[in-house]
Amino acid sequence: MDAIDLSLVELLRGNARLSYAELARQVGLSAPAVHERVGKLESSGVIRAYRAEVEPESVGLAVTALIGIVEDSTADTDDVLEAFRRMPEIESCYFMAGVESFLLKARVGTIAELEQLIVRLNRTPGVASTRTGIALSTKWENRPQPIESSAS
Amino acid sequence: MDAIDLSLVELLRGNARLSYAELARQVGLSAPAVHERVGKLESSGVIRAYRAEVEPESVGLAVTALIGIVEDSTADTDDVLEAFRRMPEIESCYFMAGVESFLLKARVGTIAELEQLIVRLNRTPGVASTRTGIALSTKWENRPQPIESSAS
DNA sequence: CACTCTCCGTGGATGCGATCGACCTGAGCC
DNA sequence: GGCTCAGGTCGATCGCATCCACGGAGAGTG
Numbered sequence: 001m002d003a004i005d006l007s008l009v010e011l012l013r014g015n016a017r018l019s020y021a022e023l024a025r026q027v028g029l030s031a032p033a034v035h036e037r038v039g040k041l042e043s044s045g046v047i048r049a050y051r052a053e054v055e056p057e058s059v060g061l062a063v064t065a066l067i068g069i070v071e072d073s074t075a076d077t078d079d080v081l082e083a084f085r086r087m088p089e090i091e092s093c094y095f096m097a098g099v100e101s102f103l104l105k106a107r108v109g110t111i112a113e114l115e116q117l118i119v120r121l122n123r124t125p126g127v128a129s130t131r132t133g134i135a136l137s138t139k140w141e142n143r144p145q146p147i148e149s150s151a152s
Numbered sequence: 153m154d155a156i157d158l159s160l161v162e163l164l165r166g167n168a169r170l171s172y173a174e175l176a177r178q179v180g181l182s183a184p185a186v187h188e189r190v191g192k193l194e195s196s197g198v199i200r201a202y203r204a205e206v207e208p209e210s211v212g213l214a215v216t217a218l219i220g221i222v223e224d225s226t227a228d229t230d231d232v233l234e235a236f237r238r239m240p241e242i243e244s245c246y247f248m249a250g251v252e253s254f255l256l257k258a259r260v261g262t263i264a265e266l267e268q269l270i271v272r273l274n275r276t277p278g279v280a281s282t283r284t285g286i287a288l289s290t291k292w293e294n295r296p297q298p299i300e301s302s303a304s
Numbered sequence: 305c306a307c308t309c310t311c312c313g314t315g316g317a318t319g320c321g322a323t324c325g326a327c328c329t330g331a332g333c334c
Numbered sequence: 335g336g337c338t339c340a341g342g343t344c345g346a347t348c349g350c351a352t353c354c355a356c357g358g359a360g361a362g363t364g
Binding site: 019020021022031032035 | 349350351352353354
């Protein structure tokens with residue numbers, strides 16, 4: 001991870017569909033050199049995936065909710081996680097410090113579907129309680145932040 | 153937005169670097185047809201961006217926090233938003249129902265930087281109080297969910 | 305110092321993909 | 335029927351991705 005790798009990561013965070021030739025121009029190397037560097041960034045796990053960012057409403061996901069989860073005393077955290085993993089509505093899952101062990105971000109089409117999701121969450125073994133907040137609007141999400149030069 | 157558009161969106165959510173030729177093979181159209189459809193999806197705002205998803209630690213962002221914001225009675229929500237927008241650490245910003253008007257997801261390098269961010273947030277005009285939860289680990293994030301056939 | 309090994313690059317060649325323009329076809333409408 | 339338009343296909347051209355052979359800088363070693 002030198003300065004050029006950081007530039008490549010930053011460029012691809014801004015636009016994942018840039019061609020290798022274009023990346024090469026931006027960082028001042030040849031296209032094959034860039035190709036190899038990006039390949040290494042991918043296989044070393046620095047770059048995890050390339051994703052199109054989609055307006056959720058236009059694919060029928062109008063409701064966004066953030067849900068805190070309190071585990072009960074019998075909970076096996078791995079089992080709880082596995083149960084969450086099987087619920088496709090849960091887009092993100094953070095393991096938190098504090099009373100609420102997890103914070104989930106879920107997207108569903110309707111409030112009725114959200115209700116069903118919450119019921120399922122509360123029925124999940126190991127879950128003591130849930131606390132749901134509804135997002136009225138998403139001002140922005142996953143905004144890439146400029147990278148400073150300090151990494152492994 | 154017909155079924156083919158939905159397939160294209162889903163394919164690109166899974167891998168934003170697929171070539172038009174490959175997309176064309178997957179959906180059973182010619183490459184120019186796919187090119188035109190994707191272009192329309194982009195300009196109509198369904199596809200907002202293409203982003204590389206990066207392991208945060210490897211770009212020096214080891215600390216993730218979720219911060220609830222309570223506005224005070226004098227707050228102008230637009231001004232508060234604008235102030236948040238100028239803080240690059242804030243990756244996502246949701247406007248919420250409930251006592252806490254906003255929920256922010258922030259990423260910083262160190263706990264000390266998080267402390268500074270929280271101080272800045274509390275000093276922001278219109279902000280009455282903040283409540284911060286620290287993510288010990290991110291189990292997953294922005295997982296694309298399979299699309300059902302029902303959209304505009 | 306000179307040798308060598310390795311890493312990381314460059315340049316050239318080649319086949320595939322992006323992209324443009326010409327043309328085709330079916331639906332809706334007068 | 336005949337027009338028009340949206341949305342395809344096909345073919346051609348050019349740029350890009352990708353493979354390969356080669357070269358130079360720096361570290362370790364006699």
